[in-house]
Amino acid sequence: MSEILLRTGQLGFAYPARSTSLFGKPVMRDVIKSVDLAVPRGAVLGLVGESGSGKTTLGRLLVRLLEPTSGGIQFDGVEISHLSEVALRPLRARIQMIFQDPQSSLNPRLPLAVTLTRQIEVYGRLKGRRDRRDRAAGLLDLVGLPTAFVDRYPHELSGGQRQRAGIARALALQPDFIVADEIVSGLDVSTQAHILMLLKELRAKLGLTVVFISHDLSVIRVLCDEVAILKGGEVVEHGPVGRIFSQPQHIYTRQLLAAIPLPDVEPGWLDDTPLRQHPHQQGSAA
C-alpha cells in the first residue's frame, strides 16, 4: 500500500480559446501548468490561491470530472488520466467531490432519503425501501443531522444543514478520497467552524484523504496538514502547514500571508473542541 494515495506528474489542462491562429488551429489557453502534487494517504491537503488561479479546475482534474490535456494522475498506483467513464466506474465510488453550493448535488424535488442513497442504488447496492431509509438515516447520523431528516426536502434545511447533507451524499459509497471545493465559503463563521470540525472528525473516523480547496488561509491553517499554493495554474509552494505559515519560501506565499489577517488561533485548535452537536438535537445542527 503506497503512502501516497494520489500523485500528479506535470499535470496540465488547457482549453481552446475563442480566437484561432493564422492556420485555423484553436489557440490553447493553459489553466493548469505542469503540476506535481503528492497527497499522502490520510492527509488533508489545502489548495489555496486567489480567484482564477485554477483551484476548481485542478480539483475537477483530481477526481477526473475533467480529463487532463497533459501529464498524469495516479490514484492508488493506477494511472487514471485518460480512463474512460466505464473504466473509471469502479474508482468513482472511492473518489468524490463536495461542492460549495450543496444545492447542485441535492435535488430540490426529492426527499433526502432518495438523494442520499441515489449513488448506492446506481451501484446496485440498495436492497429495497427499508434499506434506503436505514442507509439514509445512517448517513444523516454520520454528519450530525437528525435521522428524521430522511423525509425532508433541501429547502427545509438551513445552509449549514444543507452542506452537511451534501457531505453525507458524498460519503454514501464510502469513498477514501474527497475533494472539497470551497465548502464553507457561503456560510457564517460559526457554521463554518462546525462544518470544519465535522470534516476533521470524519477524516479521523473514516480514514479519509482530503484535498480542501479554499481561498481562505485561516481556514486552511486550522484544518490542513499540508498546503499547496497555486498561482496562475502553477503550484509555487507546497509543504507542511506549520512550515508554510512560519517560513514561507515563495514571495507570492508571503504576499498572501501578509494580505490576509489571521485570527488568533493556532494550528490544531479544532482538536480540543467538542466535535459536533448531538444528532438528535432536532434541527439544531448548524
Ligand SMILES: Nc1ncnc2c1ncn2[C@@H]1O[C@H](COP(=O)(O)OP(=O)(O)OP(=O)(O)O)[C@@H](O)[C@H]1O
Ligand atoms: N473550459 C473552460 N473554458 C473557459 N475558461 C475556463 C475553462 N476552464 C477554466 N477556465 C478559466 O480558467 C481560470 C481558472 O478557473 P478556476 O475556476 O479553476 O479558478 P479558481 O481558482 O477555482 O477560481 P475561483 O476561486 O474564483 O473559483 C478562470 O479564468 C476560468 O475562467
